[in-house]
Amino acid sequence: MAELMYREALNQALSEEMERDANVFLIGEEVGRYQGAFKVSQGLLDKFGSARIIDAPISELGFTGLGVGAAMVGLRPVVEMMTWNFAILAMDQIVNNAAKLRHMSGGQLRCPIVFRGPGGAGGRLSSQHSQALESTYAHFPGLKVIAPATPADAKGMLKAAIRDDNPVVMFEGERLYALKGEVPEGEHVVPLGKADVKREGKDVTVITWSRMYYFCEEAAKQLEAEGISVEILDLRTLRPLDEEAILASVRKTNRAVIVEEGWPLAGVGAQVVDIIQSKAFDELDAPVLRVTGLDVNMSYAANLENAIQPDAPKIIAAVKKVLYREGA
Amino acid sequence: MASAYSKDLLLTMYRKMYLMRRFEERTQQQYGLGKIAGFCHLYIGQEAVAAGVNEAIRPDDYMLSGYRDHAQPLARGSHAGMIMAELFGRTGGYSKGKGGSMHVFDIEHHFYGGYGIVGGQIPLAAGMAFASRYRNEDRITVCYFGDAAANQGAFHETFNMAAKWKLPVLYICENNRYGMGTAIARVSAEPEIHKRGAAYNMRHEAVDGMDALKVYDAVKDAAAYIRAGKGPVLMEANTYRFRGHSVVDPANYRSKQEVEDERKNDPIPRLMAYAIKQKLAKEADFEAIEAEVKEQVDEAVKFADESPEPHLDELWRDTIVEEGEEDVRPRERVLGVKVDKWPSYPSGKDLKVTWDLEPREQAEKADKAAGLK
Numbered sequence: 001m002a003e004l005m006y007r008e009a010l011n012q013a014l015s016e017e018m019e020r021d022a023n024v025f026l027i028g029e030e031v032g033r034y035q036g037a038f039k040v041s042q043g044l045l046d047k048f049g050s051a052r053i054i055d056a057p058i059s060e061l062g063f064t065g066l067g068v069g070a071a072m073v074g075l076r077p078v079v080e081m082m083t084w085n086f087a088i089l090a091m092d093q094i095v096n097n098a099a100k101l102r103h104m105s106g107g108q109l110r111c112p113i114v115f116r117g118p119g120g121a122g123g124r125l126s127s128q129h130s131q132a133l134e135s136t137y138a139h140f141p142g143l144k145v146i147a148p149a150t151p152a153d154a155k156g157m158l159k160a161a162i163r164d165d166n167p168v169v170m171f172e173g174e175r176l177y178a179l180k181g182e183v184p185e186g187e188h189v190v191p192l193g194k195a196d197v198k199r200e201g202k203d204v205t206v207i208t209w210s211r212m213y214y215f216c217e218e219a220a221k222q223l224e225a226e227g228i229s230v231e232i233l234d235l236r237t238l239r240p241l242d243e244e245a246i247l248a249s250v251r252k253t254n255r256a257v258i259v260e261e262g263w264p265l266a267g268v269g270a271q272v273v274d275i276i277q278s279k280a281f282d283e284l285d286a287p288v289l290r291v292t293g294l295d296v297n298m299s300y301a302a303n304l305e306n307a308i309q310p311d312a313p314k315i316i317a318a319v320k321k322v323l324y325r326e327g328a
Numbered sequence: 329m330a331s332a333y334s335k336d337l338l339l340t341m342y343r344k345m346y347l348m349r350r351f352e353e354r355t356q357q358q359y360g361l362g363k364i365a366g367f368c369h370l371y372i373g374q375e376a377v378a379a380g381v382n383e384a385i386r387p388d389d390y391m392l393s394g395y396r397d398h399a400q401p402l403a404r405g406s407h408a409g410m411i412m413a414e415l416f417g418r419t420g421g422y423s424k425g426k427g428g429s430m431h432v433f434d435i436e437h438h439f440y441g442g443y444g445i446v447g448g449q450i451p452l453a454a455g456m457a458f459a460s461r462y463r464n465e466d467r468i469t470v471c472y473f474g475d476a477a478a479n480q481g482a483f484h485e486t487f488n489m490a491a492k493w494k495l496p497v498l499y500i501c502e503n504n505r506y507g508m509g510t511a512i513a514r515v516s517a518e519p520e521i522h523k524r525g526a527a528y529n530m531r532h533e534a535v536d537g538m539d540a541l542k543v544y545d546a547v548k549d550a551a552a553y554i555r556a557g558k559g560p561v562l563m564e565a566n567t568y569r570f571r572g573h574s575v576v577d578p579a580n581y582r583s584k585q586e587v588e589d590e591r592k593n594d595p596i597p598r599l600m601a602y603a604i605k606q607k608l609a610k611e612a613d614f615e616a617i618e619a620e621v622k623e624q625v626d627e628a629v630k631f632a633d634e635s636p637e638p639h640l641d642e643l644w645r646d647t648i649v650e651e652g653e654e655d656v657r658p659r660e661r662v663l664g665v666k667v668d669k670w671p672s673y674p675s676g677k678d679l680k681v682t683w684d685l686e687p688r689e690q691a692e693k694a695d696k697a698a699g700l701k
Contacts, residue, residue, distance in 0.1 A: 021676035025462070051462070051681045057492075062451050062485025069455020072440060073390065074673025075462060077455075092482075096445050097452060105433035105441060106423030107646040107656035141647050165649040 001184055007177040009151035010040045010116075013158035014078065016186070018048055021076060024162055027054040027063055028080030028117075037082045038118055038177050064090035064115065068098045068167075071113040076162060081117030084133050084171060090115075098167040099142030114161045118174030119147070120211055120261055121293065121309055126300040132262035132293065134210075137169045138238040139266070144192055145239040147171040149213035151181035153236060156190030164192060173211040195242035197249065201231035204319050205249040207272055208259040209235040212310060216259055219315035230319065238268050246272060247280050254285040255322045259310055264292040286322040291315055331606040333541060338603045341383055341540050343617045345375040345596050348399035350625045351408055355398065355415060358629065359575045364415045367444075368429045371399035373570035376595035377502050378403040380543025381470060385498075385551050390438050390456045390469040392449050395430035396502075397442025400472060406434040408624055409631030410662055420635030422658045424642060436659060436667055446507075447473060447480030450499070454490045457497035457560070464680050468554045469497045476507025478521045487562070491528040494559040498550055501562065502537065504569040509581040522564035530562055537565030538595045541602065568593070635662075 004012065018024045030037045032045040032055040045053045056063035060081070067077035081087040087094070094115055101109045121130040138145045144166055148154040154172065161168035173179075198213060199220055206216045213234050220230035233249045235242065250256050256276055258269035269290045276288050294308045320326055352370045359368055371378070374396075382403040385391075393400050398411055406422070414421025415429055422434050430444040440456065443449040453471030460467045477483055478501060490497055501521045505512055513519040525532025531553065535546040543565060550561040568590040572579035579587075603609040646656075657667045 022679040022681060023673075023676045049681075057485075057488060059485035059488065061482055062454075062489055065448070065451020065482065065486065066455040066458055066489060069452035069457075070459045070462070071455070072452065073456050073459045073671070075459045092445060092448060093451060096448060097443070101441070102649065103646050104423060104427040104431040105435070105646075106421070106426050106658065108423070108433050108435040108658065109440070110649050110655065144648070 001182040003180050004151050004183040005177065006151045006154050006173065006179045006181070007038060007040050009155035009183045010158055010172065011042055011044070012183070013155040013162070014041065015044060015047065017159055017162045018044070018052065023074065023076045024078065025052040025054065025075065026078045026080060027056050027067055029056055029058055029082045031055060031080050036080070038174070040172075040177070041080070060086050060090040061093055065093040065097065067113055068093055068101075068111060071098070071111045071167075072101065072109055076112045078114045078116060078162060081115060083129065083174065084117055084119040085129050085131060087115065087117065088133075094137070094143070094167070094169065095140050099140045103142060110165045111167050112165045114158070114168045114170055116158065116161070116170035116172060118177070119171035120174050121298055122175050122305070124300055124302065124305060125298070127297040130298040134171045134238055135262050135267045138268050142167065143239060144168045144237065145171070146192060146237045147210040148236055149173070149176070149198075149210050149234050151179065152183045152188070153190055153196070155183050156188045157192065157236065159189045160192050163189070168192070171210060176211055190236070193237045193240050193242060195245035196234045196236055197231060197245070198234045199230065199232040201229040201253065203229045203253060204255040204257060204322055205231045205233055205253045206257050206259060206315065206319065207233045207235060207246060209238065210261065212259045212261050215310060215312050216315055218312040219319065222312065222316060223319055228319065228323065241271065241275065243275050243279070246275055250276050250280050251283050254283055256284075256288045257315065257318045257322055258288065258290045259315055260290065260292045261310060262293055263295055264290060265295065267292060286324065289318045289322055291318050331608055333608070335603075335608045337383060338599065338608055339613060339617065341379040341544070342596070342599055342603070342614065343621065344382070344403045345379045345540065345599065346618060347408065347621045347624065348375045348378065348402050349596060350621055351402060351412070351628065352398060354625050354629055355412070356571075356575050358412075358415070363633075364429070365417075366428050367395065368415070368575045369396040369573065370569070370571045370575060371396050373590070373594070374502055374504060374537065374567045375399060376540040376599070377500065377537045377543055377565045377567055380540040381500060381547050384544045384547035385468065385470060388438055389467055390440055390460070391471075392440040392453055392456070392469070393442045393472040394446065394449060394474055394477065395442055395444045396474070397430065397432045401432050401434050401437065401439045404434070404437045404439050406432075406437050406439060407659065407663070408628035410658060412628040412632035413635045416632040416635065417637065418632055418635035419638050420631060420662045424646070425638050426642070426646065434658070435671060436657065436669055438671070447477035447482040449473065450477065450480075450482045451486045453497050453499070454486045454495050457490070457495040458493070460496055462679070462681055463674055466555050467496070468551055470500060471497060472500050472502055474507065475501060475503040475505065475512040475521055477501075478524060479516060487525070487528045487530060490560040491530040494557060496554045496557070497560045498547070498554055499560065499562045501564045502567055503564050504567050506569070506573065506582070508573045509577070509579075511581070520564070522562055525562035530560055531558070532562040532564075534564045534566060537567030538593045538598065540595055540599050
């Protein structure tokens with residue numbers, strides 16, 4: 001298997017799907033001649049031409065809505081958001097149109113479109129360029145929301161998203177683009193809606209997704225040295241949530257910690273807690289804990305920025321707390 | 329001088345305008361009876377626009393609209409009973425009662441919906457036109473919107489792209505002079521909305537939207553221009569709604585005199601007077617049409633009344649497409665009519681993606697070579 005960067009894996013998925021199906025096209029800011037703001041679309045303009053790799057003006061609402069309209073009549077657009085921060089301007093088209101078209105038309109229409117781009121905090125970018133927004137989109141029926149952590153999942157899930165007949169919102173890790181991992185060649189499709197046990201363990205389940213997975217892995221390694229066995233469940237898809245996988249893991253370990261980059265209020269993690277407490281309460285040996293970003297706007301100052309985000313020490317502390325090993 | 333229009337065209341337009349008018353008068357009545365709820369925006373007064381547009385384009389051209397969307401699909405040939413059932417929130421509606429007044433969709437007749445967010449449909453229309461060009465189809469997209477939508481960002485963002493990429497789309501601004509209760513001139517630096525097309529190098533024009541024939545002529549010409557690949561057109565149809573913004577709006581923000589003056593300009597008697605003057609039709613022709621339409625509208629109300637409320641299981645359908653799920657064909661579902669015109673889209677293999685989005689100079693060069701400019 002080839003070792004690819006996360007961005008290369010995405011590029012491969014796009015390229016393969018565009019070769020497979022001429023209905024697929026890519027539109028977004030700087031996706032063509034500039035080769036992609038984060039180089040996800042590198043080389044695609046040469047390969048597919050400007051008829052299918054389309055440089056859009058900086059008009060997020062406009063080109064997002066244009067993509068939705070094209071999907072309504074059978075094309076399969078991939079709309080690249082330079083970052084999800086800018087997509088807030090396009091939210092009306094994603095939420096009020098793409099997510100609702102099938103319902104409002106009574107099942108006459110489908111909207112096979114992917115909205116994708118980098119999400120997540122960090123990089124000293126302050127408040128407007130540094131936020132994890134996935135729970136916002138997970139709120140809306142009619143959308144699927146995905147956030148792969150590894151290059152292999154990034155490729156497989158983007159391929160599945162492009163083939164899906166529903167609007168899919170894909171959060172890529174802005175800070176993961178250069179991360180390397182083994183990626184299967186060719187037809188590698190990861191079904192949407194399926195979580196993945198990334199690390200087997202027996203004492204506690206840590207539930208997470210996207211970049212936070214790596215902090216969880218770091219914490220799990222340190223905890224292993226202390227004799228604590230951590231299972232890591234990577235949700236991968238945030239809508240629909242894989243309830244079965246969540247409950248199976250919690251029933252095995254009887255304890256859970258949820259690690260979420262975004263803000264705590266109305267976060268995806270809150271819904272996961274609800275699933276666990278309402279369906280597996282009797283099997284819990286401790287209250288479920290959450291490690292989330294702090295409930296504040298992101299700061300530029302390095303120390304403040306670090307303090308706001310979850311990290312391995314915070315996860316370790318939460319795991320010890322649910323194991324009643326605080327200060328042990 | 330003989331009229332440039334056929335008797336058939338005039339009577340068809342008259343029939344459609346009369347249907348729109350009677351249908352919506354009954355709609356208001358049914359609202360009063362509590363059978364229709366929610367927001368319900370009537371088109372009364374604006375019928376000349378939908379009638380003129382529809383006869384000037386092809387039945388397979390795409391169309392979409394804003395929330396004042398009962399009349400335009402009627403002009404396209406949608407089933408009046410199914411629209412009324414949608415307003416009633418019944419199974420027999422085009423969207424099984426899930427969309428209501430602001431979301432009439434009849435894909436079989438290429439009517440891609442009414443939308444409740446002002447201006448939100450403008451980018452969608454560009455996307456549908458984009459798809460036509462992507463596939464080398466000569467089909468155009470017609471997008472209705474109101475005057476107030478011209479002050480939305482969606483308007484400006486989309487016009488820039490549509491003009492730059494020469495998308496085959498006809499934007500019809502139905503300027504009825506009020507965005508809800510605010511006169512458009514009070515909130516617009518340029519109240520003549522068509523002029524804004526100039527900012528995007530886009531063909532733009534105004535037309536008397538109270539005259540179905542003038543709309544028809546203007547749209548015929550614009551549609552030919554668009555189909556020839558010359559780019560989008562912004563057409564401002566100056567019209568007037570005789571009623572309030574929605575059925576519950578008494579419209580106190582305009583004077584009785586103003587409404588009375590505009591009513592003298594009613595497009596329906598105006599078309600009839602023209603036809604009679606041109607000796608293309610007799611009063612008896614119109615009387616026959618009116619009697620038929622009245623019956624059609626009675627039937628529509630009866631159809632809606634008799635249609636059951638949706639089953640609660642419907643709550644869980646039509647949000648996410650399940651694998652292998654077939655799309656709903658409303659007329660088949662409701663009327664048992666075999667629908668063979670259901671749109672099917674070319675598979676990836678059939679596409680001939682040849683268009684280019686290169687700088688305008690190149691596009692203009694190509695236009696000159698093709699004798700388009």
